[in-house]
Amino acid sequence: MARFEELDWAETPWGLVVLRRRFDLVTQRDVHEVKLGDDYLMSSQFTVSERALAELGLRAAAGSSLRVMVGGLGLGYTAFEALRDDRVVELVVVDALDAVIRWHRDELFDDTRGLASDPRTTLVRDDFFDLVRTGRLERPVDVLLVDIDHAPDWLLRTDHGDFYTVEGQRAAARMLVDDGVFGLWSDEPPDDAFVDVMRQAFATAEAHVATFDNPLTGGTSTATIYVGTRA
Template sequence: MPLLFEEIDSQDSPLGEISLRKRRMPAFGDRDIYEVKLGDEFLMSSMFVDAEEALSTLGLAATEGEALSVVVGGLGLGYTAVAALKDPRISELLVVDALDTVIGWHKDELVPLGKILNADARNRYVLGSFFDLATDPRSSFDPDNTDRKFDAILLDIDHSPTEFLNAANASFYTTENLAQMADQLKPKGVFAMWSQNLPEANFEALLKTVFGSVASHVVSFYNPFQNNESTNSVYVCVKAE
C-alpha cells in the first residue's frame, strides 16, 4: 500500500527551507500529489495543473512561425515546460529558475516530469533569477548569447500580478521593466503569464502600455474539495511589429 505522505527532500535555499513532498488524497484516487513548500508556504502542487498547461497552449497558440525559441520563467513541477514541448514547432526551450534545488529535483528525476524534460534535447535548464535576467539590459535569458531574441516568454512564478512569491518581485510589474523584458522578444513575439486570480483590469492596462495586443483567458477546472469549478487566468500579450 502506498504511503499517504512522504517527504522526498528538504534543503536550504536563498529564500528559506524548501521541501518536496508526495501524498495521496482520497479525492484524487490513485494519483500521487507532489507538493513543494517554501518554509510554511505552499509554493507549488500537482493537484491542479490545468492553468499551468494552458499557459503554454494559449501562449504558443498566439505565437507565429517555426523553429521557435521559447523561455519558461519558473520550472515549478515542470507542467508548463512539458506542455510547451508538445508543440512540434519548438526548437529550443530555456527553463529559468532561481533555485538550483528545484532544477536538481528534475535532473535527478525526483519529480515525475523530470524524466520527460531530461529526455528532450530541446530542453535546457537555466539557473538564475527570471526577473533579474528580464530587466538587466546587460543580461539575457540565454547566458551563451546576450543578444538573442525569443519567440515567446511564458511566466509562472508569482501567485498573481499583485501577490508575489518574493516582495522584491513587485518591481517587475512596471512599464519600464516589462518593456525591458519585451526587448528580448522578436517582433510579434508573445509574453504570457499565469495568475491564480481572475483577470485584473489594472494589470491589463499596464500590459497595454508595452504590448500591441493583450488578451485575458479564464481557465476553469473541477475542484473536488469544493465540488465545483475553480478558476485561474492566463494573460497573453503580443509585441508590435
C-alpha cells in the same frame, strides 16, 4: 502505502524549500507539493492552468521554429506542455532554486519525465527577474512564459514587484522578437489594471480565464492567463 512522504528539502536564499508526496483521498492519486517556508509554491493536484499558459502562448506565436523561455520551472507542467508543440526547437527554463532543477534532472516526476533530458531543453539556475531587469538575455525569444509569483499583486518576494510595472513589462517585451508572445500565469481573477499596464508595453494584451473541475470543492476553480504580443 504511506500517505505522506518528504522526498527532499534544501536551504535556499529564499528559505527552506521542501518537496513532499502525499496520497490524496479525494482524487485517489499521488500528489507532489512544494513548500517554500510556510508558502505553498506548487502542486500537481490541478495542472490545467499551467498547461494552458503554454497552450495559449504558443497558439499566439507565429513561425515554424520557435525559441521559448519559461520563467519558473516548478513541477514542469508549462515547460513540458511547450515541448509538445513540434515548432519548438529550443526551450530555456530559468529557475532560482538549484533543488528544483535537480529534481527534474533526477526525474522524480512521472508527469513531466523527459523534460530535462529532451535535447531541446536547457535548465538554467538564475534569478529570472534580474535577468529581465538587466537585459542579460543573449538572443530574443519567440515566446516568453512566466509562472513564478501567485499573481501580479501577490508576490513570493517583494523585489519581484518591478516586473509588474510598465517599465518591467517593457523590459519583458524587449526579450521578444518583433512578433513575439508574452504569457503570464496568475492564481487570481483577471486584473483590468494589470492588463492596462501590459497594454503600455505590448501591441495587444488580454486576460484568459482557465477553468477546471475541482473535486475538492465539488465545483470548478479558475486561474488567469495573461497574453501580450509585441508589434
